Amino acid sequence: MLHKNGKKYNLFENSAGFYMGKPSRLCYGIEKGASVHWNPRVLEKRKKQKGIDMTQQQMLKALASEIEYSTGCTDPGSVCLAAAAAAHALGGRAEEIRILVSPNVYKNGVSVGIPGTGRVGLELAAALGVLLDRPERGLAILSEVTDEMVRRAEETVAAGRVTVEYGQTPDPLYVRAEVRAGGEEARAVIMYDYSNVVEITRNHQVLLRKSGTGGGAPACPFLGCTVEELYHLILSMDPGDFGFLLEGAVRNKQAALRDLEDPGRRLGRTIRACTAVQGSVPLAVSGAVRAYTAATGMAAAVAYLLGGGYEQSVHAMQTVVGTIGGMFCDGAKSSCAYKLSTAAALAVQAAYLAMEGCHVPAGEGIIGTSIEETFANIGRLNDPGMLETDRVMVSIIAQRRARPEVREKGGAASCWY
Numbered sequence: 001m002l003h004k005n006g007k008k009y010n011l012f013e014n015s016a017g018f019y020m021g022k023p024s025r026l027c028y029g030i031e032k033g034a035s036v037h038w039n040p041r042v043l044e045k046r047k048k049q050k051g052i053d054m055t056q057q058q059m060l061k062a063l064a065s066e067i068e069y070s071t072g073c074t075d076p077g078s079v080c081l082a083a084a085a086a087a088h089a090l091g092g093r094a095e096e097i098r099i100l101v102s103p104n105v106y107k108n109g110v111s112v113g114i115p116g117t118g119r120v121g122l123e124l125a126a127a128l129g130v131l132l133d134r135p136e137r138g139l140a141i142l143s144e145v146t147d148e149m150v151r152r153a154e155e156t157v158a159a160g161r162v163t164v165e166y167g168q169t170p171d172p173l174y175v176r177a178e179v180r181a182g183g184e185e186a187r188a189v190i191m192y193d194y195s196n197v198v199e200i201t202r203n204h205q206v207l208l209r210k211s212g213t214g215g216g217a218p219a220c221p222f223l224g225c226t227v228e229e230l231y232h233l234i235l236s237m238d239p240g241d242f243g244f245l246l247e248g249a250v251r252n253k254q255a256a257l258r259d260l261e262d263p264g265r266r267l268g269r270t271i272r273a274c275t276a277v278q279g280s281v282p283l284a285v286s287g288a289v290r291a292y293t294a295a296t297g298m299a300a301a302v303a304y305l306l307g308g309g310y311e312q313s314v315h316a317m318q319t320v321v322g323t324i325g326g327m328f329c330d331g332a333k334s335s336c337a338y339k340l341s342t343a344a345a346l347a348v349q350a351a352y353l354a355m356e357g358c359h360v361p362a363g364e365g366i367i368g369t370s371i372e373e374t375f376a377n378i379g380r381l382n383d384p385g386m387l388e389t390d391r392v393m394v395s396i397i398a399q400r401r402a403r404p405e406v407r408e409k410g411g412a413a414s415c416w417y
Contacts, residue, residue, distance in 0.1 A: 054225050056237050062221040067248055068195060070139035073332045075109035076125035077139040078194040079164075082177035083129030084141060085188035089202045092133040093181035097126050097162045102174040103394045106166035110397060112332040116145035119154075120333075123162040127153035130179065135188075138195045166394070227371045231300075231310050295343035296320045302351035312351075314371045315359035319350040321374055322360035322367045328386065330393050 054062075070077055079099055087094045099122060101109070109122045117124065125142075131149045132141055156162060169176075175190040189199040200208040222230065299316035306312075323346060327339060353359060360367055366381065368374040 054222070054230070054233060056233070056241070058221060059230075059233060059237070060241060063242075064244060065221075067244065068139055069251075070194075071141070071143040072115035073109070073112040074139055074194040075105050075332060076112060076114050076122055077142055078105065078175050078190055079109060079122050079177070080125040080129035080132070080141055081135060081137075081139060081195060082175045082188045082190045082197070083126040083179065084132055085135040085190075085197050085200055086177040086179045086186045087130040088133055088135050089186035089188070089200050089207055090179060090181055090184055092130070094130040094179035095161065095182070096180040097130060097156075098178045098180075099123075099126050099162070099164045100169070100174075100176040100178075101164070101166050102169040102172050103166050103390065104172045105175055106164075107330070107390070107394050107397055108332040110331065110401060114145075115142050117150045119150070121157070122164045123157045124150075124153055126164065126177065127156040127162050129177070130156075135197070166398070227314070227375075228310055231313065294340070295324070295347040298344065298347040299350045299354075302348055303354050306351055306355050308351070308355055312354045315354040316347070316350040317371055318362070318367050318374060319353060319360045320347055321378065322365060323350070325366055325378060325381070328389065328393070331397060 079101065083094075083097055083099065087097075101122070106122070109125070111120055113120055114125055114128070117128075128145060128149060129141065131152055132144055134141055134144065137144070171191045173190075173192060173194065176187065177189075178185060178187045184203055186202045187200070188197055190196055191198045196210075197208065198210045199206070225233075296317045299320045300313035303312040303316040308316075320343070324343060327343070350359070362369045366374065366377040368377055
């Protein structure tokens with residue numbers, strides 16, 4: 001039990017360290033022997049300031065709610081987790097596995113690699129979930145994959161015992177796993193977030209059903225705050241409060257460095273070599289679904305590190321959006337590394353240009369007269385603007401995977417439209 005600011009928090013421990021609150025969420029990233037630094041004086045000062053509706057604690061909570069230890073891409077990880085949760089309800093058994101996912105999860109999961117397997121495919125991810133039978137691991141479940149499990153999972157898929165379908169679902173982020181064995185069946189549903197198991201049933205008897213799941217995903221905690229307010233709120237805080245972000249960055253960097261030593265992965269080594277030739281320009285990779293979204297925040301951060309203020313950070317963000325705002329996501333896979341490296345390099349360039357007064361001016365294209373207006377324009381481009389584009393992309397991917405030569409490599413998904 002951890003006591004902080006007069007409140008008590010339960011602690012759960014796994015291989016990634018201590019977790020505060022529910023086990024599936026890395027809330028403050030507290031490692032063994034480490035401490036969390038708070039600044040009560042600054043916190044009280046900010047509470048008294050007018051015009052800012054968010055406190056430091058709310059800021060940290062909002063950031064922490066977006067962080068979770070995951071092994072590999074979250075989409076196959078979510079399918080693996082749902083299958084594990086359903087199979088666990090049947091005592092770890094499954095003779096047949098049936099998966100229904102939303103089009104977005106299907107698009108992002110069909111071609112991305114599964115850690116420790118050298119393979120791709122949601123079918124294999126589902127079969128591995130049954131064998132792993134560790135739903136309490138959350139999105140880190142794939143960290144325990146063994147060669148023997150991969151062999152058995154491949155046999156399960158080859159025997160036609162795993163079906164993956166996509167179709168209309170209650171939420172854009174949706175995974176439903178159904179498993180059957182010995183005349184019994186169980187179901188697990190994940191919705192709104194990749195590890196958010198909202199329902200588990202066994203033989204139609206409810207074992208778990210989260211209350212309040214009918215109202216949709218939680219509202220964004222930053223609504224009602226301007227970007228400038230959030231900017232100054234962050235600068236008022238003790239840098240030590242953000243230690244959990246650095247811990248995640250260190251973990252990701254260690255994973256990237258391991259891949260740089262893999263002779264079969266040439267992209268990272270080639271980019272690093274090119275960067276070394278060009279000079280000491282920083283290069284970073286951020287794990288965001290859309291590369292330009294990550295690059296926008298990165299550009300603002302680099303401008304700050306270069307000595308700029310809020311104005312320079314906004315100019316850097318506007319330049320990123322105005323340059324690659326049309327980049328679309330056609331699924332998680334190897335090309336994401338190319339998109340992310342392009343976006344990261346642009347973010348650094350935009351920050352340097354902003355420091356010299358060079359930026360995409362307001363009022364051009366989708367760039368608004370304020371950064372908030374620009375973000376709103378991006379939102380409109382995404383929904384409703386990209387909805388039909390997304391449907392066409394999913395259709396293209398599904399049709400390609402339906403071809404025999406592709407189906408043999410991982411199986412084709414059917415559509416429930």
